[in-house]
Amino acid sequence: MQDEREIEILEKRALELARISQEDPRRETSIDAVAFVLGGREFALGLEYVREVRPFSGVTPLPAVPRFVMGIAAIRGEVISVVDVSELLGVTQPPLTADAGLIVLQDKGSAMTFALVVNGILGVVKIDPEELLTLSASYDYKESRIVQGVTASGMVFLDGRALLNEPSLKL
Amino acid sequence: MRDDELMATLLEAFREEAKERLEALYSFTDALETGGHSLDRIDAAYREAHSLKGAARAVGLAEVVRVCQDLESFIGRLREGGGEASREVVEELYRFVGEIELGIYGPKMESRVLHNVTKRDRKEISEEKKARKEVVSPTPSPGKSISGPFYEPAETVRVNVQRLDVLLKRAEEFIPIKLAYSEYAGELKRLYWFVEDVRNRRGEDPDLSYIESILQKLSLRVESTSRQLDLLVEDLLDRAKNVLMQPFSVLFQGMGRMVRELAQELGREVVFTVDGEDIEIDRRILEELRDPVIHLLRNAVDHGIEDPAERIRFGKDRQGHVGVIIRREEARKISLIVKDDGKGISAKKVREKVVELGLTDQSSLGAMDEAQVLQFIFYPGFSTSSTVTELSGRGLGMSIVKEKIESVGGTVSVSSREGFGTEFLIELPVSLATFRGILVKDSGQRFILPTHSVDAVIRLGSSDKDVVIGRIRSVKHNGRVIPVQRLGVVLGLERASGRDSREPSVALVVNASGATAAFLVEEIVTEQEGLIKSLGPHLQGIPFVWAATVLGSGEVVPVLTPGDLIRFLQGRPVATEEVGVYDEETGTKKRKNVLVVEDSITSRTLLKNILEASGFGVVTAVDGLEALSMLENYEIDLVVSDVEMPRMNGIELTRRIRASEKMRNLPVILVTGLDSPEDRERGLEAGADAYIVKTDFRQTTLLDVIKRYV
Incomplete structure (x- = not known):
């Protein structure tokens, strides 16, 4: 008896879930994005321009380069520039811990590629660009094309392509 | 700003401009198709094609320039014909504009295919086109489809170049593993010797004997596996590199046309020949050779070959000869000769210029023979041309030629007889060899300097009398006075200090682009072999560092640009120049x-x-x-x-x-x-x-x- 009721409930739930997923408009418009923490704030980057995510395992510093270039790292037989965008995004990067990660970005169009160093990787999230809120004027980077908007939970959604082609990161 | 970086900015601007011009050309063609033509519109389209040609030339898109030129002439003829456009004319116009668009923005799919394969394809396509034009009946001739496979060996397959590159990169990743493995084998052996030694001192001990015998077996096995790995990795690398080889014909495609057109512009008559273009070389080297070779060929036509009248006066053939000869010298070496039978370079003028620029002192210049003196043309800023309105200014160009060639591990030298011609000899490795560098440490960081740029290692004792010339500290080396500075100071890792006791005393004498300087370092760690890795698209054009290499330990070490180090000491700007x-x-x-x-x-x-x-x-x-x-x-x-x-x-x-x-x-x-x-x-x-x-x-x-x- 108990079992039958349980099955009944479960079936009902399954049906509801199926209905939700069918009706949910998010299935149509939402994008997979890598969520990460940088300087205490949560950010996300669409997977389209993310080539790979990996733990941070140190960089070799370079002489005579701007501060945002942390150095170079070898990733899969390739030397990649490691960039700290905290200043650009208006946050202060605390010291890196064992949680630190690298997000390797690549724009197949412009062939630009570099890696972002972040304080922690949160995982892959779904973001619906249509539900993004525009930034309030209090952010320094309001004008920038890099920020596409903020999710209801306060996560800042970044445009990977704009970041890769951001003039102030060019050398 | 470096050339390639500039080129990228420029291309961006050009693409924007081209978009508008192409749109104008498309709408013109559209109008023509629907019968809406007027001479004004044709003139406007002509101007669009002309401007597009000019802009394409500025960014060096030769193929686009050529098609624009054809389009320009086509529209010109259209105008002469009164502007009546048939269906064929409209189609031809669409084809032209489409081809230009393709030339600028590339095919939608971003894949570059090995050239020799594409070349064949192109030929097939053009043959097909020809066939389509000539044969009125749409029925394909049965003979043709049978003859096809005879031209195409069944073993050929089209592969995206990027995929092959990945293959080579993966193969290269085995190198540090291989190196690490042989290190482990060594460590294991030392451990075995140690245990053996302990057992000998302590006398018979069954436990120690057991450990010793295990270690012995293990160390032998690891050693033999390490040797096998060595051979396999080498073989794998060789084969991977082999796949990436391409014939020189890829490089020289279109060069004949360039030489011809340039000769025409300058009113010269030139015969251009290439010998040995079937010889294959690493694709990456071939890519780097493009600019230097174009530069040398332009120079040959512009500065070498005389006007026809002048040639006849000297008793030469009316037509000048510019030739390229490619030869396989040894198993792993290729020589490329670019020569012309023009007026040659005057060693006397070079000598005068060397004195004028103060590149060396009179006495050492006096001791040099003509052949040695000529090599000064590779010095940055050197030019014997007295007018500045030349097409391909020599000056800095030749030093860039030299740098590019050296960056792939090659060398270049020049020989010339005044009145008879000039010959450039470029010697190249068959593949981008593993690179030899000297690993040094200064200011707590490690760097690599290319071995070929390091002349000597010297020790500066306190007895050495430093001289200070124009605020630059200098030392005597081999009878010459050369500037000296601590590497860390040059790289901005350390503040310049007076001479204090903590300053290192070992210095590398570095030679690049015809200049010499010494750099003090804390430690010279070792000379070692490694693979050169490009810094990638983001770090193009940064000063002092041009590549990186990955050590056996997995450590990434920057490879320094000797030219930048020396220019810094000479007080010249490194990345940008202040004027x-x-x-x-x-x-x-x-x-x-x-x-x-x-x-x-x-x-x-x-x-x-x-x-x-x-x-x-x-x-x-x-x-x-x-x-x-x-x-x-x-x-x-x-x-x-x-x-x-x-x-x-x-x-x-x-x-x-x-x-x-x-x-x-x-x-x-x-x-x-x-x-x-x-x-x-x-x-x-x-x-x-x-x-x-x-x-x-x-x-x-x-x-x-x-x-x-x-």
């Missing part, structure tokens, strides 16, 4: 202002970027009229102007400037896409100081010229 006049009173540099007059946004961006990167202030105008009003409102030190512009062209602008009381002495340099000798003369007659043809011009030529006038 200005030192103001005695304020002790500051006064910036020089340049007015750039150019109607094409591509060329305008190009010029503005080059000049700003070099420290000039830049004001721009889109035509002569605007330029005149700018000249009234700004303090301008030099004018760089295009010739063909709406409202008022560059020649008229020059005339106005020359006629003005105030600006009579203002230097004017014309930069233009027009290539015929008459236009050069027209410009100079109007009073221009110099004239540069923008056919693939490089910033170095322009800067060279400008610096002579400010």
